[in-house]
Amino acid sequence: MTADGSMLTMRTLAIVVIGAAILCGLILPRSLSLYYLQVADVTLINILLVLGLNFILGFGGQMSLAQCAFFGIGAYGFTLLQAAGLPVPVAAVGAIALSAMVGMALGWPTLRLKGHYLALCTLAFALIVERLLVNWEGLTNGANGITAIPGIGLAGENDKMLWVLLAIVACAYLLQVWIANGPLGLRIRALRDDPLAAQAIGVDISRLKIMLFVISAAYGGLAGICYVLLRGYISPDVFSWQSTFSYLAMAVVGGLGSSLGAVLGAILYTFVPELLRFMQEYYFAVFGVMVILVITFFPAGLSGLVLSAFRSLRRRGQSYARSDVTHHERAA
Structure with missing residues (x-):
């Protein structure tokens, strides 16, 4: 059983996820305009960010608001390492490692914090990172950002970047x-549900909290690299501390503690508003009503809604199968 509550084995899930990624790669470029294809690429990057947030908040129950900071660290780290002459793969590994190390540096001094204290501390860290990106002009070029980043030469090639992003997101999702389904996942959920009980049975909660920061930061750094590859330029406004609330909303609407929820929440929050733009000034109100309805009537988020519908259909299919068997037995 997967962490999302379905009965799919990991092998079956891998086939489903890879098949869905290939299907999206084949269909979306043919069915979407250039603008909406770019929105789809941004949606995939947001899925990476929410998956990272899902580790620390959804699975671990630690209120972190620093995902936008790790997003920026990964993007700028990747860009500056390329500028130093490192090949793209080496620069990417270095940027992810840098994000993970910063995550460790943030996780260690905040071990004793929880709840809104931890949220405020991580939000302050996000604000510090944003100010550094704006004011450290000698390194980051300040508010003007950095342009003409070579990357892998696919900046602006939205259809080709779609395949790259689909492959990365599929691997990140399956990971x-x-x-979540392994022994580490059990310890993480024990930390979320009852830290004292988890510590009593031998779980090193301090080490686990730091590990969650590291994994979450690595996912954020990977998303930053993908953003650079997609856009070919970066500026500090993309990584502003206010954007962290958008990622939090995606995680909550999709369903905390659900990998499927991270995907659905990012799609709803990124792609759907663009589809509603034909309503002009009313589209924000319509989208807001949709979010309120989801949170009010489906506390488990969109993933809970999808999984409950799947279980209902499965039970209905099983009941039909049993009734058919009973009918044949009576006929015999």
Whole structure:
């Protein structure tokens, strides 16, 4: 059973996820305009960010608001390492490692914090990172950002970048599900549900909290790299501390503690508003009503709604199968 509550094995899930990624790669470029294809690429990057947030908040129950900071650290780290002459793969590994190390540096001094104290501390860290990106002009070029980043030469090639992003997101999704269903996932959920009980049975909660920061930061750094590859330029406004609330909303609407929820929440929050733009000034109100309805009537988020519908259909199919068997037995 996967972390999302379905009965799919990891092998079956991998086939489903890879098949869905290939299907999206084949269909979306043919069915979407250039603008909406770019929105789809941004949606995939947001899925990475929410998957990372899902580790620390959804699975671990630690209120972190620093995902936008790790997003920026990964993007700028990747860009500056390329500028130093490192090849793209080496620069990417270095940027992810840098994000993970900063996550460790943030996780260690905040071990004793929880709840809104931890949220405020991580939000302050996000604000510090944003100010550094704006004011450290000698390194980051300040508010003007950095342009003409070579990357892998696909900036602006939205159809080709779609395949790259689909492959990365599919791997990141499967990695999260694999971790969540393993022994580490059990310890993480024990930390979320009852830290004292988890510590009593031998779980090193301090080490686990730091690990969650590291994994979450690595996912954020990977999303930053993907953003650079997609856009070919970066500026501090993309990584502003206010954006962290958008990622939090995606995680909550999709369903905390659900990998599927991270995907659905990012799609709803990123792609759907663009589809509603034909309503002009009313589209924000309509989208807001949709979010309120989801949170009010489906506390488990969109993933809970999808999984409950799947279980209902499965039970209905099983009941039909049993009734058919009974009918044949009576006929015999």
